Amino acid sequence: MDPITLARLQFGVTTVYHFFFVPLTLGLSILVAVMQSLYVARGDEKYKRMTKFWGKLLLINFAMGDVTGIVQEFQFGMNWSEYSRFVGDIFGAPLAVEALAAFFIESTFLGVWVFGWDKISKKAHLAAIWLVAFASNLSAFWILVANSFMQHPVGYRIAENGRAEMTDFFALILNPNVWLQFPHVVLGGLTTGAFFMVGVSAFHILRKKAVSLDEYWLSMRLALGVGAIAVLATMLFGHAQGQRIADTQPMKLASAEGLWHSEDPAGLSMFQIGDETNRKSVINFRIPSLLSLLSYNSTNGKVLGLNDLQAQYEQQYGPGNYIPPAIWLTYWSFRAMVGAGVLMFFMAVMGWVLSARKNADTFKPRWLLTAMVPALLLPYLANSTGWMLTEMGRQPWIVQGLMTVDQAISPNVTAAMLWISLIGFTLIYAGLIAADVYLLQKYARLDMSGTGKLVPWTGRSPAEAPLKDTI
Amino acid sequence: MDLQILWFILIAVLFTGFLFLEGFDYGVGILLPFVAKTDRERRSVINTIGPVWDGNEVWLLTAGGAMFAAFPNWYATLFSGFYLALFVILAALIMRGVAFEFRSKLPSPRWRAFWDHAIFAGSLLPALLWGVAFANILKGLAIDASMTYTGTFFDLLNPYALVGGLVTLGLFTLHGALFLELKTGEKVQQNVRKMVKRLWLPVTLIAVLFIIFSLFQTDLISRFNAVNIIGLILAVAGLLAAGWFVFKARFGRAFVSTGLTILGVVCLIFATLFPRVMPSTLGHDLTIYNASSSPYTLQVMTVIALTLVPVVLAYQAWTYWVFRNRITKNAHLEY
Numbered sequence: 001m002d003p004i005t006l007a008r009l010q011f012g013v014t015t016v017y018h019f020f021f022v023p024l025t026l027g028l029s030i031l032v033a034v035m036q037s038l039y040v041a042r043g044d045e046k047y048k049r050m051t052k053f054w055g056k057l058l059l060i061n062f063a064m065g066d067v068t069g070i071v072q073e074f075q076f077g078m079n080w081s082e083y084s085r086f087v088g089d090i091f092g093a094p095l096a097v098e099a100l101a102a103f104f105i106e107s108t109f110l111g112v113w114v115f116g117w118d119k120i121s122k123k124a125h126l127a128a129i130w131l132v133a134f135a136s137n138l139s140a141f142w143i144l145v146a147n148s149f150m151q152h153p154v155g156y157r158i159a160e161n162g163r164a165e166m167t168d169f170f171a172l173i174l175n176p177n178v179w180l181q182f183p184h185v186v187l188g189g190l191t192t193g194a195f196f197m198v199g200v201s202a203f204h205i206l207r208k209k210a211v212s213l214d215e216y217w218l219s220m221r222l223a224l225g226v227g228a229i230a231v232l233a234t235m236l237f238g239h240a241q242g243q244r245i246a247d248t249q250p251m252k253l254a255s256a257e258g259l260w261h262s263e264d265p266a267g268l269s270m271f272q273i274g275d276e277t278n279r280k281s282v283i284n285f286r287i288p289s290l291l292s293l294l295s296y297n298s299t300n301g302k303v304l305g306l307n308d309l310q311a312q313y314e315q316q317y318g319p320g321n322y323i324p325p326a327i328w329l330t331y332w333s334f335r336a337m338v339g340a341g342v343l344m345f346f347m348a349v350m351g352w353v354l355s356a357r358k359n360a361d362t363f364k365p366r367w368l369l370t371a372m373v374p375a376l377l378l379p380y381l382a383n384s385t386g387w388m389l390t391e392m393g394r395q396p397w398i399v400q401g402l403m404t405v406d407q408a409i410s411p412n413v414t415a416a417m418l419w420i421s422l423i424g425f426t427l428i429y430a431g432l433i434a435a436d437v438y439l440l441q442k443y444a445r446l447d448m449s450g451t452g453k454l455v456p457w458t459g460r461s462p463a464e465a466p467l468k469d470t471i
Numbered sequence: 472m473d474l475q476i477l478w479f480i481l482i483a484v485l486f487t488g489f490l491f492l493e494g495f496d497y498g499v500g501i502l503l504p505f506v507a508k509t510d511r512e513r514r515s516v517i518n519t520i521g522p523v524w525d526g527n528e529v530w531l532l533t534a535g536g537a538m539f540a541a542f543p544n545w546y547a548t549l550f551s552g553f554y555l556a557l558f559v560i561l562a563a564l565i566m567r568g569v570a571f572e573f574r575s576k577l578p579s580p581r582w583r584a585f586w587d588h589a590i591f592a593g594s595l596l597p598a599l600l601w602g603v604a605f606a607n608i609l610k611g612l613a614i615d616a617s618m619t620y621t622g623t624f625f626d627l628l629n630p631y632a633l634v635g636g637l638v639t640l641g642l643f644t645l646h647g648a649l650f651l652e653l654k655t656g657e658k659v660q661q662n663v664r665k666m667v668k669r670l671w672l673p674v675t676l677i678a679v680l681f682i683i684f685s686l687f688q689t690d691l692i693s694r695f696n697a698v699n700i701i702g703l704i705l706a707v708a709g710l711l712a713a714g715w716f717v718f719k720a721r722f723g724r725a726f727v728s729t730g731l732t733i734l735g736v737v738c739l740i741f742a743t744l745f746p747r748v749m750p751s752t753l754g755h756d757l758t759i760y761n762a763s764s765s766p767y768t769l770q771v772m773t774v775i776a777l778t779l780v781p782v783v784l785a786y787q788a789w790t791y792w793v794f795r796n797r798i799t800k801n802a803h804l805e806y
Contacts, residue, residue, distance in 0.1 A: 078557055089543060091539070092536065165767070
């Protein structure tokens with residue numbers, strides 16, 4: 001493989017992996033802060049046990065998001081030095097602000113929160129977790145300011161030396177792309193946190209082995225309510241983003257739809273098999289006019305296809321291939337993301353309605369609880385495929401309309417070096433995710449009563465040592 | 472004053488913060504297997520940096536981000552040039568960070584032993600490699616007209632740079648040992664004291680060797696100025712003072728002294744480089760002028776940095792105050 005493919009693969013692997021952990025931190029930190037606020041306000045020990053239980057899971061997850069984030073900051077310079085030279089003026093600034101304004105608060109106050117239970121006042125301790133939640137989500141804002149520049153460059157000029165220079169910092173922050181992408185991402189994080197809580201709580205409510213099921217029931221109720229609202233809002237912001245890219249990144253929209261030829265009105269594809277070599281679809285089931293309706297709020301409206309956009313870009317930017325490299329991936333990513341979102345919405349609403357005025361013993365139907373356990377993976381599917389669509393759909397551009405990916409790579413980094421780092425990161429990450437999942441499933445099965453006892457997976461699971469000195 | 476100069480100083484400040492704070496974190500990790508034998512002792516050692524290591528590491532992220540924002544060409548040349556070295560550092564930091572969090576979460580001795588190794592190696596490798604990296608920058612690298620490093624990974628492992636690596640490795644270990652002396656009690660504290668006494672002389676000798684080596688391997692002699700002379704004096708005096716205070720059993724002052732040595736080393740390196748940021752052996756130096764961002768970006772970043780850095784310092788100092796107590800045998804452990 002050539003260095004560009006390897007470098008892209010490495011960026012894809014490390015970024016998707018990093019973003020397995022980030023959304024849960026974003027959402028669960030807020031939910032833990034809410035639970036601790038309830039504890040401080042009402043003085044009920046139940047909420048303290050909930051805070052500690054979910055807080056432990058938050059910490060195990062946080063460590064992974066934290067260390068994999070360092071790679072993200074370093075690899076722009078390591079693998080994409082020409083990109084860094086070209087946009088450093090603009091892209092470096094939000095990264096530096098992210099570290100200064102967000103990472104410092106997040107890391108410092110997480111330390112205070114974990115180690116400070118008996119060292120500072122209750123209110124100061126509560127403030128610490130709110131600061132962590134605030135700063136994690138603030139860091140998402142700054143990195144999305146940077147990413148939005150890649151999707152829709154604003155507030156810059158191309159200087160005489162050929163580099164992009166910042167001309168307006170506020171234009172960067174006010175980039176319309178930021179204000180759709182940021183809510184979409186943090187609400188997606190809240191959805192992830194909520195579904196994580198629902199899944200774990202549902203397990204305990206099904207197994208009925210914990211000393212008191214009340215804490216799990218309260219957790220599930222809280223998470224179902226938050227989840228239903230968060231997933232709906234995530235989808236609405238996602239929809240608005242879709243309408244926006246119809247305008248600013250039509251190639252991304254066309255690649256999400258696998259739309260080879262322009263259509264007016266355009267139908268929404270439900271299932272498609274495409275032929276990327278000959279740039280056409282082979283099998284395509286569509287709902288007429290629906291894509292136009294989704295894009296323009298009207299049953300009419302021309303949605304540009306990949307082939308027409310290719311012709312248009314060749315005129316605008318010169319000869320080259322401007323069609324993203326794997327349409328099947330953007331097409332199915334989009335469908336996986338939306339499908340997961342819709343499914344989550346129905347599960348959350350259904351769970352919320354059916355659990356009203358019920359408790360852990362009387363809740364029905366059981367199959368819904370059973371379904372909610374694996375459903376905690378749905379946000380992970382949606383988060384990953386969402387980013388794949390966003391980033392793959394922008395290809396071959398690294399900064400839309402300004403620089404392509406193959407111009408961005410470090411000239412002195414060889415394929416051999418890239419193989420070393422790609423294999424190295426992949427192996428380390430694979431080992432760590434195994435350790436992380438192993439730990440999470442242990443701590444998720446903890447009985448909240450504080451005895452360190454684990455609820456076995458099934459009635460026939462072998463006995464496990466309690467986690468006495470570690471909770 | 473040019474904003475480029477201000478940012479050069481700011482990045483030096485961020486690196487000082489990083490090397491001072493992460494320096495003792497690395498030292499604690501390196502010393503873990505040697506000063507703590509039982510599980511309880513190991514946990515108490517890890518808990519001395521438990522609440523602060525992550526915040527300390529952000530100094531590195533901030534230095535990297537500030538370099539990217541203020542001197543994109545410096546960031547691009549440095550990070551692509553040191554590709555494999557940085558890969559090793561990243562792998563080490565990943566394993567080490569996760570190890571702190573995961574280690575004591577399960578009772579299995581094998582699980583804990585594995586993460587103890589990760590903490591040790593994950594602290595040792597960066598402690599060594601940052602020294603190798605800085606020594607190479609000071610020595611000059613084969614950087615061509617397009618600001619691209621054209622040498623190989625093995626060119627970076629020259630004798631001078633390796634001595635530089637030993638200096639940071641030794642200095643951070645000593646600095647970490649002094650930190651542990653202040654934060655532990657009982658058996659661990661006794662072990663640490665023995666370690667401090669064993670470490671001081673070799674660390675001082677290797678530092679002196681590095682300085683002598685620098686006179687021949689870098690253009691230090693032709694570039695002496697007030698700041699790097701003060702840095703040099705501070706570095707040497709700090710180490711001598713540390714030895715004296717250790718002899719007098721005044722470990723707090725000894726810790727401050729190794730901190731001053733770290734400050735002195737940063738002053739020495741940055742003031743010798745100035746106004747270059749990466750000297751080239753091919754005649755294409757990167758300087759604070761040809762590597763910098765536009766004046767507008769520097770202005771924006773100056774306002775943001777000068778507002779936020781004091782706030783960060785204030786709340787980080789507060790956390791050290793909150794967690795000022797020693798981790799003794801009755802202390803409650805989280806990690």
